[in-house]
Amino acid sequence: MATTTAPQLKAKDFKGKVDPDWCPGCGDFGLLNSVQKALAELGRQPHEVMCISGIGCSSNFPGYLSTYGMHTLHGRSLAVATGVKFANNELTVLVTGGDGDGYGIGGNHFAHTARRNVDLTYLVMNNQIYGLTTGQQSPASRTGMKTKSTPFGNLERPVNPVTTAIMNGATFVARGFSGHGKHLVSIVKQAIEHKGFSLVDVFSPCVTFNHDNTYDFFRERIEKLEEVEHDTSDWKGACEKAMHWDDKIYTGVYFQDKDTPALNEQEPVVEHGPRALAEPALTSEQGDRILKRMM
């Protein structure tokens, strides 16, 4: 794809056909803006990018971008995106969705896609609630939180996306906050440029259903990893920092492993170009060779 001659686009060129239907103030706007900026700053063209989501408020994301996209089933975005990337290794593949979508119903794909180190950029708008279904407990909801499905307070402990991603083998793990746009742009750019599976867990407040984890809640606690001592190659330190919550919450790049190659790069057939464009028919030698083995 001839990207070199294409014009350098602006963030607004990545705006989709319709305006987001999110509630005014929803945290998801923050990530959307940051992604549009990041894509522009990285010099991508819309057709070079594909954005894949599941179902949820946050999963409406691809509809608000001018790139290729799929708005798939609840929880299945990473699986679909794996197919996309293996069919066309040249695409920049973003995966977007919510905490329920990704860490709840989609949890198995999350673990295994991380383990496989498929080169995808996974952006989770973590609002610690099920937004679109009007406010039930999510696996990221904090213990004690009152939701429509836990009216007496959530008894479960929340998932920690950062530590589980690291232990599952993700090679780039970061946390962002919708309220800190600039920081988020920088994180998203690094995530896209990372070759391998990258997770960006984004605190993206649901102003309608989550009255505990608000913008203020995060603003009061967030400290940026870039501003403290932090070694992104040290998984132990990263996990330790990721466990903070009540006192302090770190955003930024927690962990990066630059050595492990992406799975898609390792499959020899990838070298022959995108599967999508591969000549579908077999050559006659290929066919004959197969037939011979049967005789």
Next chain:
Amino acid sequence: MATTTAPQLKAKDFKGKVDPDWCPGCGDFGLLNSVQKALAELGRQPHEVMCISGIGCSSNFPGYLSTYGMHTLHGRSLAVATGVKFANNELTVLVTGGDGDGYGIGGNHFAHTARRNVDLTYLVMNNQIYGLTTGQQSPASRTGMKTKSTPFGNLERPVNPVTTAIMNGATFVARGFSGHGKHLVSIVKQAIEHKGFSLVDVFSPCVTFNHDNTYDFFRERIEKLEEVEHDTSDWKGACEKAMHWDDKIYTGVYFQDKDTPALNEQEPVVEHGPRALAEPALTSEQGDRILKRMM
């Protein structure tokens, strides 16, 4: 249940009606013997125990015990067992299965059951292969391993059950080896006695399809955590030790958190006894109260 007056049983009293159909030498025999011993030593009666499995060679396990059991769908044992435990908190619930069953297709239930800290004892016969389907890559297969589905060598990195269990919130995490029966009995007993979700990942060689991870392979590498310096309350040390493979492999109890209460203990309705035995009908006061709210 009047367990006090019941006779103390022997391991053989926990033998099921039929003999295992496993290949001679299969590692699963080792765990079966250890579980039967552990149950006897803990003074359990068959009706107090329920053993739930998925599908796989290893998942035939409940059929070889004299306890209650379910042999459920591939990958679903932990979900079914969660229902069992919440319906009757008084049962000792064992969950048995393979690495494919538990870490592959069942991975999401594994993560969330650990996070919830449901009081189940999960015993995984990890042979790093799909046995029953005659030898394909499992998520626990090592990189490079040749299997029927990876004839040129597995390109994926294996899951690490110990570290992911710890990060998902399991409160008891151990590793055993079928070839070390006594050690395994002791681990299984501790796991059963632990109140909360316990994982015992058991190296259980598949003598038919895995020619890499054999009894000898493990014998040469295994060191028991009880015999080295190890602090089971230190997740960092536990994870670090769990990452060894080529040089040394540790078995024993990696991690235990005795403070977090099991989810099933926290639900107030549990105090009213097993759901199974709960009077099914509502009282007339309960019914009237409900109706009043609708008027």
Next chain:
Amino acid sequence: MSNGYDFAFAIGGAAGQGIATPGNILARIFVRRGLHLHAYNAYQSIIRGGHIFLTIRVKPERVDSHGDDLNLILCLNQDTMDRHARHVTPGGAVIFNSDSITPAEVQEGVQLCGLPIKDLTEDNRNKLVQNTVALGVMLNLLGVEFGVLESALGDQFKRKGQDVVDENVKMAKAGYDYAKEQFKDFGEPLPEGDKPLAVWTGNDALAMGGAAAGVKFYTAYPMSPSTGVLHWMAKNARELDIMVRQIEDEIGVANVAIGAAQTGARSMCATSGGGFALMTEAFGSAAMMEIPVVFINVQRAGPSTGVPTKTEQGDLWQALGASQGDFERIIVAPKDALDAFNTVVEVFNLTDHYQCPSLVLTDLLISEGTFSVEPDAINMQPEIDRGELITEPGDGTDYKRYLITESGISPRAIPGLPGYAHVAPTDEHDEDSVLISDEYTNPHKRRNMVEKRARKLKTFHDKVAAPAIEGPADAEVTLVGWGSTEGVIRDARELLAESGIKANQLAVKWLVPFHADAITEILSKAKKVLIVENNYSGQFYRYLRSETGISVDGHIRKYDGEPFQPHHVADGVMDQLGDKKVTRDGVFVPFQEIMV
């Protein structure tokens, strides 16, 4: 449309404009007055914005559908005015904030009731109080004394404190008084029924049916339009001694429910079509293990994610084809909210008796619909029959969980009981749970087990009555529907009667096992049979034919997301009885006038 009082309101606006509150207040006022109602809320799958249109129809007798007419509409935004004011029938009224909304064209004889909200509310900054003003206006036009509204407002807002109550009462009074001065009331004052009624949604009814049936374990993953069941359960569980768990996905839900059921709890879960797709494997496994457990699939418009907040009867074949292989199960489609309640109770007794999974197949129209109900009709302490349960400890030496019996039913022991330890397997097994795929796959044992399980449901029709014709025996047309369309077909028959067309109806509820003989007998006597269903492909029609071989005379189908209104059905009948102008390939598809 009917004789006597029959009044339909609507409130339209955007999500977030607070439509639910005046809707709830009105509903409470009506049912306390002993009036029946049915409310349908049209909305979108977004949290703020979009367009919501709530229709409440009120009558002294049972209300069978949200009807065809709109008598009074409250427009909370310009959009509602533009879309719907013209649908108000002559004699009706349109209420709106004249400060911000421009009236649209209306039919002759429709009163435009503009409210100078800024003045009336003394420039109150809380936008929601205008809804309270409008409520005052509405109740004045309806001829209801103000005290009724005053006490309803008290009930609604008391949790928020006396100040809020006082403010709302003041606003309502302003509207009430303004209307008295400025507008013409409807003449006929709001009637009163015999005794106070109650109000619930279909989701409430499903949940309460479970509670009454003795459900002690409820589990779900949220999915519209079934989430209300979870909300009800979560709220009431502790006081009713029910264990409620939200699980990571629907596969988990189904399997957790099965585990609890095997362990002896009456166990239930609910979802919608996409979630049920994920549950089918587990559904089949419950049949193989012979575990009684109740699933609920609340249908919404598909395929796939489809139109999440819209109704359809599109999952019948998914239900029929749920999971691989042949196996025993019960599938039932309740006809309205009260029927949903009773069905859940009944199906639990059946499912325990037959030791098989059951599926309650309902839809958004019922589950999210609001219905009045006579409290006495709700039996919270119904008879509970748990089937062939062994409850006394034994030495159990020759207990066989899957004993081959003549009835096909094998006595069941619940884990924990001394002496009856056994395994429930998803593999085919012999009487004693030993897998027959192990060692030898004995084809004779296999066949015996298949036939044993199949025998179980042979007595089903002795326990569950076949459907019957409702309406004149000599009707010229028989309308066949299933599940939630019973009410609207009943209303359509009334319309048809007014046009001189005699119609009767057959409402089918029990789908599997199917009353094939009884239905064949009934339909063979009908002069002309039309099938009414809320889907594209005629799923029930094809199923009816698969079970009976019956081909019918025509079809009325709708698949645009909106439910049938009575005139849609009546139009279809008249079209097909006439010289077929609109009907194509035997299928009449009504036009949806109200754009929501």
Next chain:
Amino acid sequence: MSNGYDFAFAIGGAAGQGIATPGNILARIFVRRGLHLHAYNAYQSIIRGGHIFLTIRVKPERVDSHGDDLNLILCLNQDTMDRHARHVTPGGAVIFNSDSITPAEVQEGVQLCGLPIKDLTEDNRNKLVQNTVALGVMLNLLGVEFGVLESALGDQFKRKGQDVVDENVKMAKAGYDYAKEQFKDFGEPLPEGDKPLAVWTGNDALAMGGAAAGVKFYTAYPMSPSTGVLHWMAKNARELDIMVRQIEDEIGVANVAIGAAQTGARSMCATSGGGFALMTEAFGSAAMMEIPVVFINVQRAGPSTGVPTKTEQGDLWQALGASQGDFERIIVAPKDALDAFNTVVEVFNLTDHYQCPSLVLTDLLISEGTFSVEPDAINMQPEIDRGELITEPGDGTDYKRYLITESGISPRAIPGLPGYAHVAPTDEHDEDSVLISDEYTNPHKRRNMVEKRARKLKTFHDKVAAPAIEGPADAEVTLVGWGSTEGVIRDARELLAESGIKANQLAVKWLVPFHADAITEILSKAKKVLIVENNYSGQFYRYLRSETGISVDGHIRKYDGEPFQPHHVADGVMDQLGDKKVTRDGVFVPFQEIMV
């Protein structure tokens, strides 16, 4: 049973006794000689032990089933002797190790060929060499020159080194010579065909069909009896430029396949019923997003985990009901291995043309059956038609992915192409992919989209021929089957002809869309129609009736895990044509004589 040479061998023993190797050697010898064969292997879901019984039937012409007779049996253990020796037909022979196996009673005229294995193998400690001795005996009895076996052994063992080859040749020779001295050969020597044939399994054929169709992405999660497709693909992928991925579960598999398909690769996945249950939600999503992708469901005996290594046609209704809502898809059941190959090729062209998901519904009998095939019949470079694809970059300003067209087909652009960026959503959407559940759920747009998609398949019957009657037009009975039963019904017709009963057959392959008119026309001319299917509930019968209203005269069904043999079908026909002794409620269920 037929005129001319028709010979059936069996080898029986426990898993782990090495039955596959002599089976493979025999198969190679036969096909190289130009003989046709069909092999059925009965086994259990365990890795060692149990009972395996491999039947290979050989003829100079096409072999349609594994037949009814056993001419020669090799018993590797006592169990096989006890179970099966009595099934050997007069004139046949039973080979066994007389050191360890006691002969059982056999029919008159059956030769008992005990082998003193200890002597013959000079006390070789490798238990498997006795199989080689027995091979020598078999080929001698068949009248095949020893050199043929010698070279086959060379091929089979060359990878293991010359020593192994030599040892095996020596053992085979010992058996060959011993037989020459001690036993009576079959008289008629093994014939030779015109030209060498090839041999494959149904799973090979499915995989190769994919490769030939240009599949560039294959994904699976192992599940019997479909795993062979994965094994073939994994082995051959790199040299054929195919990306193969094993994924964590079947939900992942289906969704990964969909992602690859949307991105332009021809994409395929295979599983069995339980796995497909997990895939149904994704199957429906592909229909909504209009993504062409091919699924394979290889049926095994259900319900649930069922009997994993046994065959059944029990997933038809699961296939028909896969996923919620009404949507467009293609379902096809191939009739044998070669047909499976051709079907996969054809269905890829159809699925690309119609932009919808397809399901190939086959079963263990085909997938794990071994079949001879004429190599020329396998076209590895078939025509590939990818449908309405946009391939040139554009400015794409008015590209609408879901353009409403008369054909219902909207031109498709593959991600990566400049100027055509668009989103594929599982929510209902407008022409431009905008969700209609967003902001306003426009019922008219919704209806248009449902109808657009439904229009797509209206031309299907122009592209795909209806099934036709095979056999005499004036037959007194018409046997209707679907998918894998074509061959055995053909054999049964031959048996019936021998008994003077004229039967013809209709083998249905394309299930959705269904050739309702053509089939109705055909069957309305039949004198008596019986349906033959390998399941309990008559799934095809009920589907046939749902689509056509046709009720038939009787049924022959089997659901014990084992496939039909020709005489099972013939017995059913005679029973139903006669005064119905065994048939109950119109259903004849044959008795399975061979216990495996």
